[in-house]
Amino acid sequence: MSELKSRRLTVRARTRFTRWDLVLAMVLVLAVAGLLWRASGVFSYKWAWSTVWPFVFRFDELTASWVPNLLAEGLATTLRLAFWGILAASLIGTVMGFARVSQRLVFRLIGTAYVMLIRNIPPVVFVFVFVYFIASQIMPTLALGDRAKELSPALQWWVSVFFGTPKLLDNFLLGLLCLSVFSGAYVTEIVRAGIQSVPQAQIEAGNSLGMSQADVTRFVVLPQAFRNVLPPMAGQLIQLIKDSSLVSLVSIQELTFMAQDVQITTQRVFEVFVFTGAIYFVICFTLSQVFASLERRYARALK
């Protein structure tokens, strides 16, 4: 309580720019300048950014208009993966997080097995195993892509806005499922830590006031857990966006996959990947800011 107050004060005090910060900044600038000067001697490269732009948008002769090309389409897929992935991973993580702390052994076992299985294999290996052995069996059975094609044009339009073109729907959902199941395991652990960070006394207080277990969970435990895990959760969801590039390994046509395509076509490794990196940075940085403002809002409420 008062401890929290003093921590906020020290954070504020630390933001002052002192003499030592100036010295450090100057050393840093000199080091970078020196490095660039050394590099310019050995590194000669003719940047050709103009080769990248047509792959973002191209001029379509038939309709005489600009249409998105590979990189813009890849970006759209990445954004869709990020949006649905964050929702799905949060949902899986919340359900599994509660399973991890459940009174029932079966739920605890399911939650623990899920987390342990995913946390202890490398992400790349997980993607291959999941896609080739599991999802390639499930997705064709569901045949959601084919079903989407039978929808009315208006509905098809909505589907294509939220999930991409029906032609690639199975492909997209496969990537999404893979990413959500993978990230969900890490979210599970964060949710578990959050639930356990709320003191038992809070639950007792809610119980003693006659509130049902569900109400105590919803109105007492979850809001406090959510606030406590906001920083690690922000990190994990930003990680999810970056991890979405992993599914390019199994031909999900998101930004990284498209970038590789364009890079092979143009032989312009630096331009294509510097551009791709910048886009990821903008997306992740935006999300960081959103979380930072959420944290500030909660900190204000606690002041």
Next chain:
Amino acid sequence: MESDIIKLNGVNKWFGDLHVLQDVDLSIRRGERVVICGPSGSGKSTLIRCINRLEQHDEGSIVVDGIELNQDTENVAAIRREVGMVFQHFNLFPHLSVLENCALPQIRARGASRDQAEAKAMEYLRRVRIPEQASKFPSQLSGGQQQRVAIARSLCMEPKVMLFDEPTSALDPEMIKEVLDVIIDLAQSGMTMICVTHEMGFAKKVADTVVFMDAGRIVEKAPPQQLFENPQSERTKLFLSQILSH
């Protein structure tokens, strides 16, 4: 209407090998004010936590307002709505304002509308003399103020019995009085209450009955004058000499 609002019969409880409550029999009349005292580890807190089932007893029966506490969650919920509890460490909800702390349980457990709930919350906040703190968060209040909010929050549920689990033990000395004054007010208004406390002055002033516990047993039960001035058991005498000697 039966005159005993709480009846404990042959209650036993173990924490592992530790026998924390041993054959406890206790009846409490409507309107009776009971103070439970005894050395730490004597089972005082466990006893009152059994009454609203924050702990489960292993043997015997506990009947509150005609309802027996058992595995039936409906019974447990019904009893918890009638029994208010104030904790040593307040246990306010830190993410909610004082007003919301008092309103939320009424809305969720009593089905009150938000307007009704907030009106009643303000009524009881006035009664514990801190209506002006309604929009603040618990962490902005002193310990004494937080404990008074906790009392108001319980009273908002209009309980028939109030349980106090060492309500002043976590407070700085200068805040103990403001909290005790509120509890004394409440006692004088006729509320049935059971209070675990080491405040002997408070016990003398408001209690109808003082219960002395040691090692999980009720050693002695008597009106305050009798228990303090003429204790029957050696164990009670020893305890009283220790806490009253300084």
